Amino acid sequence: MTIVYDPERRRSTHMESGLSVQWVRDEPPMERTTRFKLMVDGIEVQFDASYDFGEDKIGQTHPDADAVEMYRHISALQEINYRAVNIRAHYDKDLFLKVWQHLLQQGRGVRRVSTYYTEFTGYDPASRQAWKCEG
Numbered sequence: 189m190t191i192v193y194d195p196e197r198r199r200s201t202h203m204e205s206g207l208s209v210q211w212v213r214d215e216p217p218m219e220r221t222t223r224f225k226l227m228v229d230g231i232e233v234q235f236d237a238s239y240d241f242g243e244d245k246i247g248q249t250h251p252d253a254d255a256v257e258m259y260r261h262i263s264a265l266q267e268i269n270y271r272a273v274n275i276r277a278h279y280d281k282d283l284f285l286k287v288w289q290h291l292l293q294q295g296r297g298v299r300r301v302s303t304y305y306t307e308f309t310g311y312d313p314a315s316r317q318a319w320k321c322e323g
Contacts, residue, residue: 191290200291202283209288222270224288228279237272241265267300267323268292274307281305285321293323 190203199210205228212223212234220240226233242265246253250261270292275284289303302322309315 189286191287193290193294195294198291200287200294202287205280205283207279207283207287209284209291211291224272224291226275226277226279226284228277228284231277233275233277235272235275237270239268239270242267242269267302269302269304271304271306273305275305281307281319282321285319289321289323 191200192203193200197210199208201208208227210225210227212225215221215223215236221236221238223234223236226235241262243258243262246258246261246265250257253261270288272288285303285305289301292301292303300323302320304321305319307317309317
């Protein structure tokens, strides 16, 4: 599998299939949201992804941590997790996550990057399907 990053377009592309993910823009930091574009089979679909720095993981292991201790643990964890929900297109979800993760790893240094995608096919929470690519 060959994934190539184009720094000019801020885009990662899977060479064999042509599936690409492009960074569009960051929203204000307090929103913790980034806008991307998925390009597959000649269509472009914009999607938003939220992100966190592992706070849930730290909250489970250190439930009584105050703000200072939480910050210390987040700094030591060195990870960022991106999540997207229900992107309206037909594509290989596992391949999408790998290409998206490849894009997000550019310029991140030592930080671990994980990507998660969740799809709901109805209003019932049981209709949930999830994919992940953890760094």
